[in-house]
Amino acid sequence: IGSNSGSTSWLATGSFQRTGGITLGLEGYNRADFRINLDHRPASNLSFSSSIFHMRSMQDDLGFAAFDDFILIPQDVKLLQPDPDGTKYIYQPDPAGLRANPLYAFETQTHDDKRQRTLGSMELRYTPLAWLAFEGTGSYDRSDRNRVDYVPKGSKTDTYPNGDPGQLSRGAASTSGLNASAGVTVSRDFGQFRMRMLVRGVLERQENDSIVASGKQFSVGGLPDLDALLTPSIVSAESTIHSSGYFVNTELDYADKYIFSGLIRRDGSSLFGAQERWHTYYRASGAYRMAMEPWWPIPAIYEFKVRYSRGTAGGRPNFADRFEVFTVQAGGGLELNALGNEHLKPEKSTEQEFGVDIVAFSRFSLQLNYARQTTTDQLVQVPLPKLFGYGSQWDNAGTVQGHTYEGSLEARIVDRPGLSWSMNLVADRSRNKITQYDRPCHAQGTGYRCAGEQLGAIYGTKAITSLDELHPASPKDQFQVNDDNFVVWVGPGNTYRDGVTKNLWFTRASFGGVAYEWGQPLLLLDPKTGNPLRVKIGDANPDLNWGVGNTVQWRGLSLYVLAGGQIGGQVQNNTKSRMYQWFRSADSDQFGKEEGLKKPSTYYSGFLRAADSRFSEPAGFVKIREASLRYSFNQLDFPLLTRLGLDRAALSVVGRNLAIWTDFSGYDPEINGGGPNEVFERTDASGFPPFRTITATVELVF
Numbered sequence: 262i263g264s265n266s267g268s269t270s271w272l273a274t275g276s277f278q279r280t281g282g283i284t285l286g287l288e289g290y291n292r293a294d295f296r297i298n299l300d301h302r303p304a305s306n307l308s309f310s311s312s313i314f315h316m317r318s319m320q321d322d323l324g325f326a327a328f329d330d331f332i333l334i335p336q337d338v339k340l341l342q343p344d345p346d347g348t349k350y351i352y353q354p355d356p357a358g359l360r361a362n363p364l365y366a367f368e369t370q371t372h373d374d375k376r377q378r379t380l381g382s383m384e385l386r387y388t389p390l391a392w393l394a395f396e397g398t399g400s401y402d403r404s405d406r407n408r409v410d411y412v413p414k415g416s417k418t419d420t421y422p423n424g425d426p427g428q429l430s431r432g433a434a435s436t437s438g439l440n441a442s443a444g445v446t447v448s449r450d451f452g453q454f455r456m457r458m459l460v461r462g463v464l465e466r467q468e469n470d471s472i473v474a475s476g477k478q479f480s481v482g483g484l485p486d487l488d489a490l491l492t493p494s495i496v497s498a499e500s501t502i503h504s505s506g507y508f509v510n511t512e513l514d515y516a517d518k519y520i521f522s523g524l525i526r527r528d529g530s531s532l533f534g535a536q537e538r539w540h541t542y543y544r545a546s547g548a549y550r551m552a553m554e555p556w557w558p559i560p561a562i563y564e565f566k567v568r569y570s571r572g573t574a575g576g577r578p579n580f581a582d583r584f585e586v587f588t589v590q591a592g593g594g595l596e597l598n599a600l601g602n603e604h605l606k607p608e609k610s611t612e613q614e615f616g617v618d619i620v621a622f623s624r625f626s627l628q629l630n631y632a633r634q635t636t637t638d639q640l641v642q643v644p645l646p647k648l649f650g651y652g653s654q655w656d657n658a659g660t661v662q663g664h665t666y667e668g669s670l671e672a673r674i675v676d677r678p679g680l681s682w683s684m685n686l687v688a689d690r691s692r693n694k695i696t697q698y699d700r701p702c703h704a705q706g707t708g709y710r711c712a713g714e715q716l717g718a719i720y721g722t723k724a725i726t727s728l729d730e731l732h733p734a735s736p737k738d739q740f741q742v743n744d745d746n747f748v749v750w751v752g753p754g755n756t757y758r759d760g761v762t763k764n765l766w767f768t769r770a771s772f773g774g775v776a777y778e779w780g781q782p783l784l785l786l787d788p789k790t791g792n793p794l795r796v797k798i799g800d801a802n803p804d805l806n807w808g809v810g811n812t813v814q815w816r817g818l819s820l821y822v823l824a825g826g827q828i829g830g831q832v833q834n835n836t837k838s839r840m841y842q843w844f845r846s847a848d849s850d851q852f853g854k855e856e857g858l859k860k861p862s863t864y865y866s867g868f869l870r871a872a873d874s875r876f877s878e879p880a881g882f883v884k885i886r887e888a889s890l891r892y893s894f895n896q897l898d899f900p901l902l903t904r905l906g907l908d909r910a911a912l913s914v915v916g917r918n919l920a921i922w923t924d925f926s927g928y929d930p931e932i933n934g935g936g937p938n939e940v941f942e943r944t945d946a947s948g949f950p951p952f953r954t955i956t957a958t959v960e961l962v963f
Contacts, residue, residue, distance in 0.1 A: 268302040297313045327366070341364070361417070361419055371409055375406070400439075412427060429476060504529065537605065540606065569616075584601045598653075612633065658698060666690045671684070690803070725747070730785055750781075758858065800831055801943035832925060835945055886919075889914065908963060
């Protein structure tokens with residue numbers, strides 16, 4: 262609801278959302294919010310606006326690796342049968358007892374996440390002259406989070422299948438932020454020359470507080486109270502972050518053909534080391550609209566703009582990165598964890614972008630971009646030698662250079678009265694390489710930090726596929742490449758098909774101090790030490806990301822379809838590795854194989870699972886990301902709306918994540934592992950994949 266009368270207008274909105282849980286036993290996500298916006302103009306040159314927003318939500322989380330349990334439990338067990346203790350779902354439906362029923366945990370345990378958020382903002386603008394304006398803004402942002410994890414006394418868990426002594430954790434955290442800015446804007450026109458300058462200062466303050474009280478072993482059952490715990494513990498944290506800065510931005514335009522913009526910014530933050538509190542950044546850009554020149558020779562192309570920009574930006578460290586970090590031990594002692602760094606500064610990125618914008622035939626719009634990035638003083642957690650006493654230190658180490666190609670094409674394919682069809686195509690490709698690293702090379706997540714290495718490269722152990730990769734002490738005539746294309750030891754006079762007929766499985770031999778088991782896959786070894794080598798086994802970077810959207814409108818009917826995907830790249834399928842471990846992969850099913858090709862379970866669960874290269878899989882895919890159908894009703898075509906007091910109405914249905922085609926053996930290769938280099942790492946680690954949603958909407962406007 263809202264009102265617009267004279268110098269004052271306001272709008273109030275409210276919403277409630279309820280999303281069901283993705284499995285039985287979960288209620289899902291509930292959210293309620295409201296917003297009030299107010300705009301007031303007490304004088305022609307003075308305006309004031311404010312906004313208030315408040316939101317509350319509740320979600321019952323999984324609390325454990327539930328998806329892992331669902332896919333690893335045998336497919337022929339009955340999850341919905343009741344448990345002998347009276348619980349709605351049975352705890353252990355599998356006679357072998359390898360994995361418990363996750364529905365039992367959903368029914369007996371509590372894992373609730375409650376959140377509140379309040380935002381308020383205001384803006385005051387005074388324009389004493391047509392070319393001069395003063396602005397002041399202020400905002401407040403507070404977030405409160407409350408978390409409860411409760412395992413009742415006597416309920417069954419993996420650790421205590423006959424009855425858990427009980428666990429409880431209650432956590433409360435809040436983040437509050439105050440932001441303020443003030444500035445002056447000057448805008449002047451001098452004939453065909455136009456100038457706009459903005460000078461602004463910014464202040465930011467953020468406070469974070471959290472406390473978690475937890476414990477195990479309830480003295481009495483049925484009472485989720487911290488007082489009932491026999492072994493309680495408390496963890497708390499607080500931090501305050503101050504930031505401030507100021508900048509000058511200038512925009513120049515001559516005849517709407519020659520365009521220039523420049524910015525200088527000075528930023529300071531308490532997150533930087535004591536010796537590196539302030540840093541300066543800049544941006545400069547220019548554009549030339551060549552098609553506006555009288556000599557332009559192609560009338561059908563009425564926009565041809567070339568542009569260039571160069572700028573710098575900084576990446577801030579986390580709060581604790583510049584401090585010494587200790588771990589408080591159970592007996593009260595301190596354990597050295599991370600060494601502080603008073604010289605820690607933000608990583609600095611310098612980017613150049615070249616681009617061209619083309620509009621032709623009143624139907625087609627093309628944008629092409631090429632960007633080069635150089636990031637120096639990268640923030641990296643560097644392992645330290647033992648003589649320091651600390652395990653690691655956050656430091657500015659190394660330089661990364663990268664480049665990106667981007668393109669987009671918009672086309673109005675059909676544009677007639679009552680019927681239109683438009684299409685939008687986008688594509689991009691990026692690569693980033695470490696060009697300098699002033700520290701010893703080391704592993705980080707699935708990657709490797711070293712000069713010359715490409716970010717996104719996947720490193721791990723490798724199952725050898727060629728006899729030339731064997732350890733030098735191994736006689737090649739006793740090894741063969743089997744039907745899975747892996748090198749295996751077969752012994753003198755045997756083939757890899759003789760394991761069952763000659764009873765060779767589980768027999769062993771040793772060459773040059775390296776032990777082998779018959780028929781089992783082999784890892785690439787260091788010739789000097791005989792230990793498995795960690796080598797490059799894949800690349801998470803796609804050759805191309807792409808997307809295409811189509812919108813068709815016919816009278817009141819509108820259809821929109823968005824497809825997208827990637828070409829090339831790889832993803833590390835750790836979920837499949839877990840399925841090898843628990844004998845749940847279809848690869849380990851030997852039914853229907855001829856006798857000479859059958860393999861024992863240890864071939865998959867032990868030897869082959871140790872080879873990371875086995876689980877580096879193609880990540881290319883094509884996906885229908887979204888499809889929507891909407892029909893709008895108006896008063897002219899549907900007079901009934903007038904009699905009902907409606908201005909207009911609409912019915913729509915939207916589907917997201919509708920279909921996927923991929924060679925990846927998992928559920929969805931479009932996944933982020935969330936590791937220390939999560940922007941570039943691609944690891945499927947037993948998390949719930951993106952799921953399909955279909956939403957129907959009825960819209961009534963009075």
